[in-house]
Amino acid sequence: MTTLVIAEHDNATLRPATLNTVTAAAQCGGDVHVLVAGHNAGAAAAAAAQINGVAKVLHVEAETLAHGIAENVTAQVVALAANYSHILFAATASGKNIAPRVAAKLDVAQVSDITKVISADTFERPIYAGNAMATVQALDAIKVITVRATNFDAAAQGGQAPVAIDSVAPVANSAATTYVGSEIAKNDRPELTAAKIIVSGGRALGSQEQFNAIMTPLADKLGAAIGASRAAVDAGYAPNDWQVGQTGKIVAPQLYIAAGISGAIQHLAGMKDSKVIVAINKDPEAPIFSVADYGLEADLFVAVPELTAAL
């Protein structure tokens, strides 16, 4: 029994969710191998070789693997699949894109977004936006799984001598999909899904200018990532990839500060595993208060700057 973890990376560095996925892989039992499929991805493969608990790294180099195109990565994973009992991806945009394609090519089911490994074939996963938890048993020989990173600790790095990196030959790739480009927001803030502190704003902020003027100084002061509710994103106050919730990012920081967010179930689904939740809202009936450790009934336009100043 051996588990293959598909590393998520930008060729130079590993994305943090890969470390959490390795922890889930170790819980499935057996050895853990990591596949780094990319272009000029030697540095990412070297980083993978230093993750504690990994027995071997497989490294595939091809220009067509540079951008993680689902068709191409799938072909690579399927070519290796016969050696593995489990194939794990992080439940990120990339993992969710590729894992089902791999599963269907292997004619096996896929288990999405697991939050717990109960045994080698039994897992827990949220359904209905986390309003129910299902315990499911995968009956197929190969288990293809996406892992909710926030529910597993990150595997440590560098505690052991780097393991062997095996070079694997690339397989032929699809020509029907080509990468055109991407717009990735550049900032120095921590990534939402890996941040220790998140400050999140809702529709009550009223405009993009006010969102920035009120939330950014607080985030700067705390070294926090910035999140937003769907309502704030839909209103154009914050960019799409800041959205926290069922259909946005699932986060579980040490501290989550929600300002002007009422707390729709879809939003709560994305942040209720945070260690400490602070809610600032002037509506005493706002559902967010039902999950908050500390609730402050106040006008956020007064309270948030006051909080920023007090830190």
Place this chain on the structure above:
Amino acid sequence: MKVLVAVKRVVDYNVKVRVKSDNSAVDTANVKMSMNPFDEIAIEEAVRLREKGIATEIVAVSCGVAQCQETLRTAMAIGADRAILVESSEELQPLAVAKLLKALLDKEQPGLVILGKQAIDDDCNQTGQMLAALADLPQVTCASKIEVEAGASTGAGNKATITREIDGGLETLQVTLPAVMTADLRLNEPRYVTLPNIMKAKKKPLEVLKPEDLGVNVAPRIKTLKVTEPPKRSAGIKVPDVATLVAKLKTEAKVI
């Protein structure tokens, strides 16, 4: 070109779901059911492609119980021209649905297939990708924008440029049709269904098939052992002012 759109009947997104007392499943008896919101976006996009003269025919497909006919009527009220129900009272998991849709793809030969990116009941986010794999077609998930080049009337060989939402921003891919696309929230805002269109939809053709007619084995590959309520997070305390909040975060919660 023909556009095929898959729609799923799910518990309405406004319903607060309850777990059955025997922990076997979520209780769906006497609960309001609706079209999965992402599938509504998928249908809307197909209708917009027809309004731009790119799509010529829109076929809505649903797999599930007989009541999915209502969901398909809604799809036709939004603008689908005809509908196909693959009727089954079995639990249909994503791989089974993908196989049923693949069989229909072989019959219908659409230039583009649009699905919602995930269903809000099982939250799987799998069916589109699985369909693309089985049909060996290009896939673009979580689409927020699509532009299709004019060309062959069947769509085959034409290029589509699709922007998708990824972690940290957006990514743009170009695919050669036929292709499978899944719709994210910001692809469009679906129109309201009007009464005249509901009346019109009642007269549109709706074909009913069985999985056996398509030669697909839909036996589940994942067994649900139990369904439980999530751990409840209890409400904490209200603090009177910012100073108290800061003090609590520092000394009690120790998170700053």
